[in-house]
Amino acid sequence: MAPRKSKTSRPAPPSRTLVLDNGAHTLKAGYVTDDDATTDETPTIIPNCIARDADRRVYVGHELDQCKDFSEIAFRRPVEKGFVVSWEAQKEIWDRQFFDANAPQGPCDPSDTRLVLAEHSNSLPVLQSNCDQMIFEEYGFASYYRANGPSLNAYHDVQAIFRTPRDPATVAQLPAECLLLIDTGYSNTTVTPLLQGRPLHSAVRRLDVGGKLLTNYLARLISLRHYDMRNEPHIVNEMKEQACYVSLDFHADLEKAWKGTRGEKREDYLTGGGIAKEYVLPDFHTRSKGIVRDFDPEQAGRTRKLAKLGEATEDVLTLRNERFSVPELLFHPADIGLHQSGLANLVWESLLAVPTGLWPALLANVCVVGGNALFDGFIQRLQKEIVKLVPDDCIVRVARPANPITGTWVGGAKLARRTEEMAGLCVTKAEYEEFGGAWVARRFATGGNDT
Amino acid sequence: MNNFGVIEVAGAKTTNAPGWAYVPDTGPPSLSHQQGKNSKNRKRAARSAAGGPSLSYADLSARQEAKVRKELEVLDRDNPRDVSIPIPAKPKGSGRDAAAKHTPNVRKILQSQKTFANHLDDWLALKEGGSTANTGGTATPATGGGGTSSSRSAAAAAAAALSGRKGNAQQHKKSETPNSRGGASSAKQQQQQQTKQDDVEMTDAPDVGSGGEQQAGGEGGSTILSPYRGPLPAPHPRDDDPLLVSRVPPMPTDEELKALLAAPPLTYLEARAGWGAEDRKYPVRVFCEVCGYWGRVKCIKCGTRVCALDCLDTHREECVTRYGL
Numbered sequence: 001m002a003p004r005k006s007k008t009s010r011p012a013p014p015s016r017t018l019v020l021d022n023g024a025h026t027l028k029a030g031y032v033t034d035d036d037a038t039t040d041e042t043p044t045i046i047p048n049c050i051a052r053d054a055d056r057r058v059y060v061g062h063e064l065d066q067c068k069d070f071s072e073i074a075f076r077r078p079v080e081k082g083f084v085v086s087w088e089a090q091k092e093i094w095d096r097q098f099f100d101a102n103a104p105q106g107p108c109d110p111s112d113t114r115l116v117l118a119e120h121s122n123s124l125p126v127l128q129s130n131c132d133q134m135i136f137e138e139y140g141f142a143s144y145y146r147a148n149g150p151s152l153n154a155y156h157d158v159q160a161i162f163r164t165p166r167d168p169a170t171v172a173q174l175p176a177e178c179l180l181l182i183d184t185g186y187s188n189t190t191v192t193p194l195l196q197g198r199p200l201h202s203a204v205r206r207l208d209v210g211g212k213l214l215t216n217y218l219a220r221l222i223s224l225r226h227y228d229m230r231n232e233p234h235i236v237n238e239m240k241e242q243a244c245y246v247s248l249d250f251h252a253d254l255e256k257a258w259k260g261t262r263g264e265k266r267e268d269y270l271t272g273g274g275i276a277k278e279y280v281l282p283d284f285h286t287r288s289k290g291i292v293r294d295f296d297p298e299q300a301g302r303t304r305k306l307a308k309l310g311e312a313t314e315d316v317l318t319l320r321n322e323r324f325s326v327p328e329l330l331f332h333p334a335d336i337g338l339h340q341s342g343l344a345n346l347v348w349e350s351l352l353a354v355p356t357g358l359w360p361a362l363l364a365n366v367c368v369v370g371g372n373a374l375f376d377g378f379i380q381r382l383q384k385e386i387v388k389l390v391p392d393d394c395i396v397r398v399a400r401p402a403n404p405i406t407g408t409w410v411g412g413a414k415l416a417r418r419t420e421e422m423a424g425l426c427v428t429k430a431e432y433e434e435f436g437g438a439w440v441a442r443r444f445a446t447g448g449n450d451t
Numbered sequence: 452m453n454n455f456g457v458i459e460v461a462g463a464k465t466t467n468a469p470g471w472a473y474v475p476d477t478g479p480p481s482l483s484h485q486q487g488k489n490s491k492n493r494k495r496a497a498r499s500a501a502g503g504p505s506l507s508y509a510d511l512s513a514r515q516e517a518k519v520r521k522e523l524e525v526l527d528r529d530n531p532r533d534v535s536i537p538i539p540a541k542p543k544g545s546g547r548d549a550a551a552k553h554t555p556n557v558r559k560i561l562q563s564q565k566t567f568a569n570h571l572d573d574w575l576a577l578k579e580g581g582s583t584a585n586t587g588g589t590a591t592p593a594t595g596g597g598g599t600s601s602s603r604s605a606a607a608a609a610a611a612a613l614s615g616r617k618g619n620a621q622q623h624k625k626s627e628t629p630n631s632r633g634g635a636s637s638a639k640q641q642q643q644q645q646t647k648q649d650d651v652e653m654t655d656a657p658d659v660g661s662g663g664e665q666q667a668g669g670e671g672g673s674t675i676l677s678p679y680r681g682p683l684p685a686p687h688p689r690d691d692d693p694l695l696v697s698r699v700p701p702m703p704t705d706e707e708l709k710a711l712l713a714a715p716p717l718t719y720l721e722a723r724a725g726w727g728a729e730d731r732k733y734p735v736r737v738f739c740e741v742c743g744y745w746g747r748v749k750c751i752k753c754g755t756r757v758c759a760l761d762c763l764d765t766h767r768e769e770c771v772t773r774y775g776l
């Protein structure tokens with residue numbers, strides 16, 4: 001890849017890099033400058049949506065913070081299935097976040113900025129070329145790298161995430177040599193084996209279960225059993241984030257949460273069995289966020305009486321098996337008739353596509369990023385299920401970075417700091433204009449190797 | 452099952468039975484509207500039709516299949532209702548010209564109202580057109596990330612057929628006609644055209660190894676994987692014992708790794724997880740539709756699963772309003 005770099009016409013490299021993980025639910029963005037080492041710690045997290053509340057007021061991106069009343073809120077999301085589809089909406093959100101005169105972090109000058117944009121695996125060619133065209137023709141970024149999102153995670157200090165005992169002086173080898181990355185986000189969940197920070201494309205697998213499906217499923221369950229919450233995606237999403245967990249023993253938990261046959265009084269059901277929780281719904285006057293509290297049978301009885309008299313001050317839901325049967329879909333999608341492998345089998349399917357010699361290394365480095373990784377018990381359950389499937393000789397380690405939501409972004413920021421590597425990966429605006437979109441697409445597809 | 456994309460819709464006719472009863476659960480319910488007409492015994496008809504305990508799309512009745520598909524579609528939506536939120540007017544002092552000039556490409560992209568499903572259909576149609584012309588499948592349009600060399604293309608085709616979309620079915624027709632009628636000459640012509648179109652887009656075999664070069668200089672072996680340099684465990688007198696020795700699978704060779712790294716990305720449908728033998732090992736779990744516990748019994752009227760009498764009562768209220776007494 002040396003010859004292209006020696007182009008004499010190349011202007012001075014841009015002063016800063018905008019690292020952007022454009023997720024379907026939130027976009028993670030931040031500027032990385034070469035001289036300031038602290039900038040790659042925390043990105044800004046902005047909802048990637050245009051929302052309209054019950055009063056028909058419209059919020060774009062970060063303006064959603066000003067929203068006080070989330071009841072009956074409706075969202076328009078530019079990203080579908082992980083890919084930017086509606087550029088009309090995406091442009092509006094980006095404009096207000098980055099390019100306006102009153103943008104939160106000051107206006108960005110694209111002609112002096114490098115862009116690292118994380119994209120999902122297995123995109124459609126037309127969406128990729130749309131993206132390239134928007135970046136160069138509309139915004140005019142000085143240079144641009146459309147990176148495979150999962151592979152950016154290889155630039156973490158992965159062994160620190162796994163707490164591998166080692167000499168503290170050792171410098172982490174970057175990118176990580178072998179990594180099995182699971183990205184479980186809003187639209188779907190993907191498994192990507194990475195070798196030297198490059199994805200093994202033939203072994204990438206996707207499960208169409210993500211945070212959105214889980215939220216919708218929880219909304220459906222609650223609508224069947226309690227109140228109609230189908231028009232309250234925001235409230236249900238908060239409820240899911242606060243109250244749901246991944247069960248380590250699904251059968252036992254289900255048994256505990258069962259009401260029993262007619263006339264039967266089951267101890268676990270009456271006391272809650274450690275599973276039942278009460279969720280106090282927000283009313284957006286006195287309470288803007290829902291609260292989870294332990295189930296208390298006496299209190300529940302009193303509340304019910306008050307509700308009958310119409311004097312209740314709060315709306316309370318009792319969550320029982322909803323708490324764990326919702327995230328269970330990640331492991332058993334067939335429970336709702338979605339005929340796909342569960343997450344552990346997905347890992348197995350992916351492993352079957354790589355040589356056996358790589359299995360021990362990949363299995364010892366299973367890293368989970370994405371919002372669903374925040375469910376309690378997710379990591380333990382995944383580890384337990386993978387151990388059951390793979391050969392006994394393989395050590396299985398599953399871990400997640402401290403903040404799995406920003407995992408991809410932090411990796412991208414670390415990559416952006418490695419100047420020489422970036423120079424080989426990025427495409428400049430001049431190159432785009434000279435060689436055209438197809439050349440750019442090919443270059444990104446082959447991982448920056450010159451064609 | 453592929454009726455050229457035609458999806459059977461549930462008939463409105465249901466057979467009513469008085470009262471309720473526990474029914475042994477031997478497979479998917481209500482095949483009766485297909486087979487039951489000539490057989491008096493609905494249970495037997497259903498059992499013989501199902502053939503076994505394994506449950507798959509093919510075994511499900513059209514009604515259930517449609518129901519499951521509809522439910523999954525609902526779960527996959529961003530909003531429960533169809534909402535269209537227009538782009539709000541630009542705030543004052545945004546420092547941007549509202550009527551800024553766009554290049555034609557950008558204007559086209561911004562004005563496109565296509566959803567992801569539209570794009571996927573378009574792309575499938577494009578690919579289908581290409582792959583019939585050059586059967587070798589050397590290159591698919593654009594990035595060349597096509598189904599060459601991948602064993603998953605069959606699965607992808609099946610998935611495409613399963614999705615049963617209109618555009619897809621049309622494309623089947625379109626792409627098959629020239630081959631069957633025109634014979635070799637027209638196919639050849641098309642192939643020439645295709646190669647002309649594709650020529651620009653073809654991917655050269657990428658030169659891999661740049662990632663590994665930095666780490667090169669290990670023991671004579673791999674240039675991609677670096678040798679282990681960490682501390683070794685203390686030696687043990689029985690290290691050579693054939694019973695205790697651990698089996699380590701052979702490392703893949705450089706060529707294998709290079710081929711693996713150079714493999715083009717799978718297409719969107721190829722990467723989708725399948726429903727493999729490992730998943731079929733266990734029967735599909737069914738749950739009580741009312742409370743979420745195991746679905747141990749079925750309502751004999753509509754086949755809905757419930758756990759016990761309490762939930763059955765709750766369900767009956769709904770069932771009666773829907774199907775009558």
